[in-house]
Amino acid sequence: MNLRACGILILALMAGGTGCSYYDSHTITYLGAPRPAATSPAQVKILQTPPSRPHERLGEIVVDASLNPPPDVNKVEARFRREAARLGADAVVVVSDRAETTGWWMSGPCWSPSVSSLQSRVIVGVAIKYRPAE
Numbered sequence: 001m002n003l004r005a006c007g008i009l010i011l012a013l014m015a016g017g018t019g020c021s022y023y024d025s026h027t028i029t030y031l032g033a034p035r036p037a038a039t040s041p042a043q044v045k046i047l048q049t050p051p052s053r054p055h056e057r058l059g060e061i062v063v064d065a066s067l068n069p070p071p072d073v074n075k076v077e078a079r080f081r082r083e084a085a086r087l088g089a090d091a092v093v094v095v096s097d098r099a100e101t102t103g104w105w106m107s108g109p110c111w112s113p114s115v116s117s118l119q120s121r122v123i124v125g126v127a128i129k130y131r132p133a134e
Contacts, residue, residue, distance in 0.1 A: 029059035036088030041081040089127035096124040
């Protein structure tokens with residue numbers, strides 16, 4: 001790698017590690033879980049504890065957000081609602097909220113780089129669908 005390419009790579013990596021907020025999300029659908037039709041994100045409720053009402057677990061939603069600056073709660077909840085609505089869920093139960101190492105970035109010259117870890121806030125919710133009243 002020539003010196004110019006090395007400098008461009010380092011600048012790109014450093015730009016990703018500066019104080020900008022970021023949000024990423026993905027869904028893990030449970031094998032054998034019901035597959036209801038999509039719902040409206042506006043109808044999806046965010047819960048901190050499982051409801052007493054009978055329900056089915058559809059899958060997990062993982063939101064990966066910046067740790068510094070802290071994520072905007074409204075944006076995290078919007079991600080949960082959007083992903084849960086695609087699964088046909090009525091609600092999301094938040095089951096985990098933790099900081100963890102999710103990547104690495106380098107700075108300094110190519111011949112003597114400094115490697116730092118990228119810490120993110122990882123929030124996991126379980127998408128649920130209420131059972132019809134019997």
